[in-house]
Amino acid sequence: MTMTHFKPRLIVFDLDGTLVDSSPDIAIAINQMLSELNQATYSEQEIKQWLGFGATKLINCALTGELEPKIEPANLRQAMRLYFNFYSANICVNSQLYAGAKEGLEQLKLAGIKLACVTNKPALLTLPLLTEIGIKDYFQFIASGDTFQRMKPDPLPLLEAAKAIAVDPEQALMVGDSINDIQAGKNAGFKTAIVPYGYIGKYSIDELGADYQINTIEHLAKLVC
Incomplete structure (x- = not known):
């Protein structure tokens, strides 16, 4: 499906796996945490x-080695404290913007389209990453995994973004790389777009059922501007 007949007034972006390839720094922090706990890396x-579901799920997966952990490890709190310490200290060492991400954001901003970032990453990590990598100021609204009581795939953060910017959900587009992003968008009544890179997990792009597929954020800008 093309975007010929859909011109969004608001575009909400996921962060990790959509705008930024943050997995190198996350992986280093996770393995530092595991080494400190004398566990396998x-x-x-x-x-x-394991990415895209928030920090608690990520650390649960790392501690158990399971994609769907059945129990909460006894050392979860200690592990989370270690992870946040390690990752906060090195949040943007090897992380990079995906090709076309900043260029696309710039074009969308110049076209007058409102932009938001909604991620499941905790706020204490979200804002430093957005700032250090140089894209924080593109967004009129930013929500992290702990901003509201519920996070993606729940529609709440997306609906709050639409409300804050005074745009109807039918005039909004959710852009992401994972099942949580697409489900959140659909649950909120947004149109949805999937990027072919990122942390798609166990699903194929077709299985995610997004309304649109885009190659890069710059490609998206060319379609809607």
Whole structure:
């Protein structure tokens, strides 16, 4: 499906896996945490499949080695404290913007389209990453995994973004790389777009059922501007 007949007034972006490839720094912090706890470490590729569900789920997966942990590990709190310390200290060392991300944001901003960032990453990590990588000022609204009582795939953060910017959900587009992003968008009544890179997890792009597929954020800008 093309965007010929859909011109969004608001575009909400996921962060990790959509705008920023943050997995190198996340993987290093996770493995530092595991080493400190005398547990086995994992490859970046293995850790990537656990991303997109918030820090608690990520650390649960790392501690158990399971994609769907059945129990909460006894050392979860200690592990989270270690992870936040390690990651906060090195949040933007190897992380990079995906090709076309900043260029696309700039074009969308110049076109007068309102932009928001809604991520499941905790706020204490979200804002430093957006700032250090140089894209924080593109967004009129930013919500993290702990901004509201519920996070993606719940529609609440997206609906709050639309409300804050005074745009009807039918005039908004959610852009992401994972099942949580697409489900949140659909649950909120937004149109949805998927990028072919990022941390898609166990699903194929077709299985996610997004309304649109885009190659890059710059490609998106060319379609809607």
